[in-house]
Amino acid sequence: MSFHHSLEFAQQLDAQDPLAKYREEFHYPQHNGKDVIYFTGNSLGLQPKRSQKFVDDVMKDWKEMAVEGHFYAEKPWWDYHERLAEGLSKIVGAKKEEVSVMNTLTVNLHLLMVSFYRPTGKRIKILCEEKAFPSDQYMLQSQARYHGFNPEDVIEEVKKRDGEHFWRTEDILDKINEVGEELALVLMGGVNYYNGQVLDMEAITKAGKEVGAKVGWDLAHGVGNVKLNLHDWGADFAAWCSYKYMNSGPGNASGIYVNESYLGQKDIPRFEGWWGTKKETRFLMQPEFDPIDTADAWQLSNPPILSVAPYLASLELFDEVGMDALVQKQKSIVAFLEFVLKEIDKEVDSTFEIITPEERGCQLSVFLHGEGRPLFDYLMKNGVITDWREPNVIRLAPAPLYCSYTDMYNFGQILKEGILSK
Template sequence: MQFDSLKETAIALDKADDLSRFRKSFTIPKHTDNTESVYLCGNSLGLRPNKAVTYVNEELEDWARLGVKGHFDKEFAWTRYHEFLTESMATIVGAKHEEVVVMNTLTPNLHFMMVSFYQPEGKRRKIVMEADAFPSDTYAVASQIKFHGGNPDEDIIRWQPRPGENTLNIEDLQQILSQHGDEIALIMIGAVNYYTGQYFDLKKITEIGHSHGCMVGFDCAHAAGNVPLNLHDTGADFAVWCTYKYLNSGPGSIAGCFVHERHAHNERLPRFAGWWGHDKEERFLMKDQFKPIPGAEGWQQSNAPILSMAPIRASLELFMEAGFENLRAKSEHLTSYLEYLLNDLPGDRIKIITPSTVKDRGCQLSLAVKNADKSLFERISDKGVIADWREPDVIRVAPAPIYNSYMDCWNFTQILKSSL
C-alpha cells in the first residue's frame, strides 16, 4: 500500500471511502474546545450508535405502556429479544445460527463454558493460555483450577514470547503440546491479544489442541467485530466475547457465546443450567427436569436484559448494512495508513509492537513508548486524543473502520509528533 504523510491525502482517502457515511451514525465525544475528539479507543469502549437512544427509549415506553405484556404482545417481544440479534451476530463471528447466543457478560460466559469444557481428570488437568492474557481471563482460569482442587501455579501453562520478542510464535505452542499434550485439558487463548494486538490463527490452534485430545476455546473480546473469526470453521469447542468494544453496545453491556454444533445435542455435558436454557415449548410449564434447548441457547440461565440488548441491536443493524467484509477491507487499509504515518515520525521513542502483516492483526496498533512514564499519553490526551494506556509502556490506538476516518489517523499522528 502506497501512502504519503500529506493532509490532502487523508482528505482524499476519506472522500473515496464508501463507508465514511457511517460515521454520522455515531456520536463522537467532544474535546474541551468543543471540537470532535480524536477517538481511537474502540478496543476499550465503542462509540454510541445514535439509534441506540431510539431503541432504548422504545423499550422504556413499551414497559410503561404494556407492563408485563411486553414479554409477548409487541413486535420485538422481550421473551424473544435475544433471537433478534442472533443472525447478525452469527454472521459477524462466522458461525451457524444455532451456535450463537447473546447472553450475560464476558467473564460469566467464560466460567459457564469452562464448567462444560474444562473437565480435569487424572493427569490431564492443565490449561494453556497466553503469558500476557487479559487479567480477567487469568483470574477465571485460576479460580476454575482451584475449584477442581488444582494448583494454578502448576496447572497453568503460559505460552511465552521468545526472548527479545513481543508476539507469540505458533511453533512454540506446538512444542508445548508435544511436551505436555497428555496433561492438558483445555487451551484457552484470546483470539486477539489485548496488549499487543496480535491476531492468532484460530483454526491452527484448534487443530493442534484437538490432535492432542484437548478442548479448545477462545476469548474473542478484542476480536468480535474487529477481525474475521470464522468460528464454525475453526472447529473450536467454544468462544466468548463482549460487545461493548468494537460492537458498540455500551459500557458493561451484554456479551456473546459460541458453542460448536457438534455439542448441540450433548446433554451429558455438565453445565450450570437456568430456566431460559430450557426447551422453549415447555419453559412456562414450570417442570422440574431440565431439558436444554439444542445449541448455544441451551447455556442460557435467565431472561434477557432488554435495555442492554437494545443498543447492540442498533449497532448490529449498521454492521449488516456496511457488510463485515467491507469493514475488514477498510480496516486493513486504514490501519496500514496509520502504521505508515507512525513509522514516518522522527526519532525512536515510538515502536509498534503489533505484527506488521495485516493477516496477523486487527485494527489495534500497540505503541511501546521508550522511557515511558505516562506523561506522553497525558499530553496527547490533553490535546484531544482519546486512546488507551496499558502499563508499563504501551499506548493502544484502534481506528475502528465503522466510524473512524483517515483524518483521525492523520490528526492523531500530528498531535503525537508535537507531543514527543
C-alpha cells in the same frame, strides 16, 4: 498502496472510502467544539445514534404494557435475544443455532468451562498465553482450585521469546504437543489485548483437537474486529464482550458460541437455569431440565432487554456493512496509521517501536521510547482519546466504522507537537 504524508492525501482517502458515511451514525465526545480523535474502540466503542431509539422503544413498551411487553411489544421481550443470533453468527463464522447472548464475558467463560474443562486422570492441564488478560488469569486459577488443583500445577503458559513482543505460532503448537495427553483445555485470547496480535486460531484449534483437548477462545478483542470462522475451525466454544468493537454500551451483554456437536445434549455437564429450557415447555414448570436445541441452552435467566437493545442496534450496522468491508478498511487505515507514525518518527528526536506484528486487527501498540506519561496527557488534553499502558506504551485502535484517515494524519501532527513542546 503508496501513502503520502499530507492532509490532502488523507482527505483524498476519506473521499474514496465507501464506509466514510458511517461516521455520521455515531456520537463523538467533543473537544473545543470538535469531534475527538477516538482510538479506544478496543475498550469501549462509540455510541451509535440509532441505539437511543432501540432503548426508547423498550422503555415505551414497559411504560405502556408492563408485563405484557414480554409477548405483545413490537419486539417481544420473550424472544428478543433471538434477533441477535443471525447477525452474530455472520460475524463469528458460526451457524445461527451455535450463538447466544447472555450475561457478561467472564461469567460466560466460567459457565462454559463447566462444560468444557472436565479434568480426568492425567488430562488436567490448561494452556493459555503468558500474561493473559487478568480476568482470564483469575478465572483459570479459580477453576483450577475449584477442581482441587494447585493452579501452578495445572496452568501452562506459552511465553514469548526473549526480546520479542509477540507469540510465534510454532511455539504455541510445540507447547500443545509437549503437554499432549495431559492437556484438557486450550483457552486463549484470540486477539491479544496488549500487543494487538491476532493468533492463528485455525492452526491452534486444529493442534489442540489433535491431542484430544477441548479448545475455546476469549474473543473480547476479536469479535467485530477480525474475520472469524469458529464453526469451520472446529472450536468447541468461545465467548466475547459486546462493548468494544461491537459498540453495544458499557458493560453490556456478552455473546457465546458452542459448537453444534454439543447442542441438544441433556447429559452434558452444565449449570442450568429456567431460560435454557425449551420455550414450548418452559411455562409448564416441569421439574426436569429440557434443553433448547441451540446455544441458548446455556442461558440461565431471561436476558436484560435494556442491555440487549443497543447491541441489536449496533448489529444492524454491522449487517449493513459486512465484515469483509470492515476488514478491508481496517487493514488500510491501520497501515496508514503505521505510515504516519514512521513519518513523525523521522521528524522528532524520539523512537517509536510498534510491537504489534503483521498478524493484527485494528490495534497498534507503540513503545514511545524516551517519552513518558506527560506525552499521553498532552494527547488527551488536545482531543486524542487513547490508552496508556505502563511503562510507556500507547494502544491505538482506529475502528473502521467511525475513524477516518484524516484522524490518522491529525493525530500525527498532535503527537509531533506534544514531543517538540517538552
